[in-house]
Amino acid sequence: xxxxxxxxxxxxxxxxxxxxxxxxxxxxxxxxxxxxxxxxxxxxxxxxxxxxxxxxxxxxxxxxxxxxxxxxxxxxxxxxxxxxxxxxxxxxxxxxxxxxxxxxxxxxxxxxxxxxxxxxxxxxxxxxxxxxxxxxxxxxxxxxxxxxxxxxxxxxxxxxxxxxxxxxxxxxxxxxxxxxxxxxxx
Amino acid sequence: xxxxxxxxxxxxxxxxxxxxxxxxxxxxxxxxxxxxxxxxxxxxxxxxxxxxxxxxxxxxxxxxxxxxxxxxxxxxxxxxxxxxxxxxxxxxxxxxxxxxxxxxxxxxxxxxxxxxxxxxxxxxxxxxxxxxxxxxxxxxxxxxxxxxxxxxxxxxxxxxxxxxxxxxxxxxxxxxxxxxxxxxxx
DNA sequence: GTCTATAACCCGATAGAC
DNA sequence: GTCTATCGGGTTATAGAC
Numbered sequence: 001x002x003x004x005x006x007x008x009x010x011x012x013x014x015x016x017x018x019x020x021x022x023x024x025x026x027x028x029x030x031x032x033x034x035x036x037x038x039x040x041x042x043x044x045x046x047x048x049x050x051x052x053x054x055x056x057x058x059x060x061x062x063x064x065x066x067x068x069x070x071x072x073x074x075x076x077x078x079x080x081x082x083x084x085x086x087x088x089x090x091x092x093x094x095x096x097x098x099x100x101x102x103x104x105x106x107x108x109x110x111x112x113x114x115x116x117x118x119x120x121x122x123x124x125x126x127x128x129x130x131x132x133x134x135x136x137x138x139x140x141x142x143x144x145x146x147x148x149x150x151x152x153x154x155x156x157x158x159x160x161x162x163x164x165x166x167x168x169x170x171x172x173x174x175x176x177x178x179x180x181x182x183x184x185x186x
Numbered sequence: 187x188x189x190x191x192x193x194x195x196x197x198x199x200x201x202x203x204x205x206x207x208x209x210x211x212x213x214x215x216x217x218x219x220x221x222x223x224x225x226x227x228x229x230x231x232x233x234x235x236x237x238x239x240x241x242x243x244x245x246x247x248x249x250x251x252x253x254x255x256x257x258x259x260x261x262x263x264x265x266x267x268x269x270x271x272x273x274x275x276x277x278x279x280x281x282x283x284x285x286x287x288x289x290x291x292x293x294x295x296x297x298x299x300x301x302x303x304x305x306x307x308x309x310x311x312x313x314x315x316x317x318x319x320x321x322x323x324x325x326x327x328x329x330x331x332x333x334x335x336x337x338x339x340x341x342x343x344x345x346x347x348x349x350x351x352x353x354x355x356x357x358x359x360x361x362x363x364x365x366x367x368x369x370x371x372x
Numbered sequence: 373g374t375c376t377a378t379a380a381c382c383c384g385a386t387a388g389a390c
Numbered sequence: 391g392t393c394t395a396t397c398g399g400g401t402t403a404t405a406g407a408c
Contacts, residue, residue, distance in 0.1 A: 003391075018288045022207040025384060036385095037392050046384065092286060099349040100278060100286035102204045114350045122356075142366055149347065149356045150363035156346040157339025163285040164300045170308075170335045177336035180328055181367040189373075210401060222403090223374050232402065 004042045006032040011053035012060075016094045020050050020110070021103045047107070054110055057094045058117035069124045075132035076182070082125070083151060083179055089162035089171040096156045122148050139185050154178045190228045192218040197239035198246075202280045206236050206296070207289045233293075240296055243280045244303035255310045261318035262368070268311070269337060269365055275348035275357040282342045308334050325371050340364045 001009070010032035014023040025046050029039055043049035068081045095114055104110045125148035132138040138147075158171035187195070196218035200209040211232050215225055229235035254267045281300055290296045311334035318324040324333075344357035 019207065019286070021205070022288060024382075026382075035392060035394090037394080039392095040385070041391055044385090092291070096346045096350075097286045099346050100205070100283045102208060105278075105349050108352075111350060111352065115352070118347060118350050118356075139370070142370070143359075143363065146359040146363035146366065149344075149360040150340065150367075153340050153343025153347055153356070153360040154336065155343065157341065157343025158335075160282045160285050160342040160346075161304060161335065161339055163291050164282075164297060164304050166294070166297065166301070170304075170339070173329075173332040174335040174339040177329065177332035180332065181336075184325070184328070185370065211403080212401075221374060221376090223376080225374095226403070227373060230403095 003032075003034045003038050007034055007039060007042060007049060008052050008056050010034075011049050012056045012094075015050070015053055015057060015098065016092070019101045020054075020098065021101050025049075047110075050104075051109055051113075054098060054104075055113045057098075058113040061095055061117060062120060065121055065124065069121075069128050074137065075128050075135055076137035078128050079125075079132065079151070079182065080179060082128075083154065083175045087155070087158075087171065089159050089168045090166065092163060093156060093159050096159060118152065121152060125151055137186065138182065142185075151178060189218075189220045189224050193220055193225060193228060193235060194238050194242050196220075197235050198242045198280075201236070201239055201243060201284065202278070205287045206240075206284065207287050211235075233296075236290075237295055237299075240284060240290075241299045243284075244299040247281050247303060248306060251307055251310065255307075255314050260323065261314050261321055262323040264314050265311075265318065265337070265368065266365060268314075269340065269361045273341070273344075273357065275345050275354045276352065278349060279342060279345050282345060304338065307338060311337055323372065324368065337364060 007028060010028050011023070014027055014031065018027075025039065028034075028049065029036060032039075039049075043052065064085075065082070068085060069078050071078055071081070073081070095117055098104045098110070098114055104114075122145075126144045129138060129142075129144040129147050133140050133142075133144070154174050158174045161170035161174070162168050193214060196214050197209070200213055200217065204213075211225065214220075214235065215222060225235075229238065250271075251268070254271060255264050257264055257267070259267070281303055284290045284296070284300060290300075308331075312330045315324060315328075315330040315333050319326050319328075319330070340360050344360045347356035347360070348354050350356075
């Protein structure tokens with residue numbers, strides 16, 4: 001792995017652990033083992049490296065979601081799998097957490113890959129929900145767009161409550177409530 | 187308002203606008219108009235002022251929630267009001283946003299008031315959901331604890347998606363989906 | 373309680389040699 | 391591409407007079 005990749009890797013990890021604002025170029029250098037001159041050769045500013053690392057984190061999050069949502073099980077089984085997937089809620093979401101960093105939230109270039117990643121998950125969910133309606137697993141009076149957003153905020157909001165409580169309980173209960181409500185219609 | 191209160195007020199606003207890590211004592215001084223010596227007289231460190239301001243923000247959030255949830259309408263109407271309340275999702279939640287700041291999330295004294303505030307909202311919600319079950323507005327096979335967490339994560343997660351999209355749409359759709367699912371049982 | 377001055381360190385970035 | 395040296399400014403305090 002060359003310097004450029006090691007810088008992105010280190011910044012990506014630090015974005016997750018400490019956020020963008022709170023991460024300094026020095027920490028990135030120390031963790032990656034790349035020197036000062038090298039770093040500013042590959043990335044003219046902290047922001048440029050930040051954008052590259054955000055894209056990296058967003059890209060890493062999509063394949064597992066795709067695997068779960070575009071599998072061969074029934075639509076409802078796939079939605080259940082999406083909500084039941086392994087998570088470490090106390091660590092926060094690699095992508096969602098960034099939106100709460102004002103320096104990121106006020107920078108459209110940083111927000112763009114995050115929005116794009118969420119939009120892709122959203123459209124996959126809408127597709128699966130549509131299939132679930134066809135299979136009569138979900139009643140057709142429910143709006144797929146709204147439902148997709150509800151499933152996504154359940155995960156994202158679950159991180160917030162779990163961190164506040166330092167306990168994954170709220171995260172797990174919210175997921176179960178969403179499943180209870182969906183399955184109540186069968 | 188004395189210096190101490192003005193410091194807390196300024197820090198509270200900055201916590202919302204910029205987060206804890208990204209807020210410097212200097213900004214607090216400039217916004218509050220309180221001098222350096224004064225500031226360190228009242229609060230021996232940034233962290234002490236931060237804790238006071240977090241408590242302040244948490245306290246400010248409870249009364250409006252109480253008004254909505256402990257009103258005189260039917261339980262279901264109150265739950266609907268909780269989800270339908272005015273929000274500016276693009277600004278983020280004064281309390282929830284703090285959980286995504288690693289410096290806050292790793293400090294149990296800072297987390298404590300946040301957790302306490304969420305716990306109080308949770309217990310109010312459980313109470314109202316229990317009443318809704320009694321009034322046959324919600325079926326009794328749904329778990330009130332889980333449901334309360336789902337309603338809370340809907341709000342908190344809505345902020346995350348709305349900021350990512352720079353559009354309140356996801357926030358509003360998630361709230362509507364939650365209401366759709368609850369009302370589908372009537 | 374509030375003021376001004378100062379400290380020691382870190383930040384994000386640049387310069388220029390190799 | 392990578393290195394070392396350096397920059398101007400900001401950060402979180404501390405000191406001590408008023």
